[in-house]
Amino acid sequence: MYKELDNLLATDTTVDSWYDDGCVIASEMLTEFNPSDWDELSNQVLSKPIDWQKKLAYCLDNECNVLELNILLSLLDTNDEELFEICVDTLRSFTDQESKKLILDNPKILQRVNDLLYTANLPVKKILQDFLSKILL
Structure with missing residues (x-):
């Protein structure tokens, strides 16, 4: 299933096409x-x-599991401001105590x-x- 996701994320799409269809398909793939x-x-x-990383980061909140969280945390170490913002946006869904602790353990x-x-x-x-506000509660 990874190869299919890799191919989807590597496909050159319009922004509208990605947010209308691509991210839904990618999210479904991740559940499998x-x-x-x-x-x-x-x-x-x-x-x-x-661009591949940005697409992925946008889709990594299906299960809000530790696997998704660890990938998002690894993507945060970027110089690309938009990727960082997408990761933070997605991390707003990770509100369980274990996720908050992992985020708070990274003061950077x-x-x-x-x-x-x-x-x-x-x-x-x-x-x-x-x-x-969600992480510091």
Whole structure:
């Protein structure tokens, strides 16, 4: 199943097409992943192009499981501001105590979110504030 997801994420699509159809298909694929698919995804994700990573990050909140969370946490170590914002947006769904602890155990994440609050546009600022309020509760 990993190969099918990889091919889908690598496909050049319009933004509308991705958000209308592609992300739904990718999310459905992720629900069918077995442990070896998750291992391959975890091992390959950081070597993929930024656009591929952005598409993936947008879809990683199906189950809100630790496998998805760990991939999102690995993607946060990026210089690409949009990828970072997508990851934070998706992380707002990870509100169980175990997920919060894993996020809080990475103080660089909270520091970067706080730093971005000063320069972010209004929609992104709302996402960042919502993330902080959910994680710090």
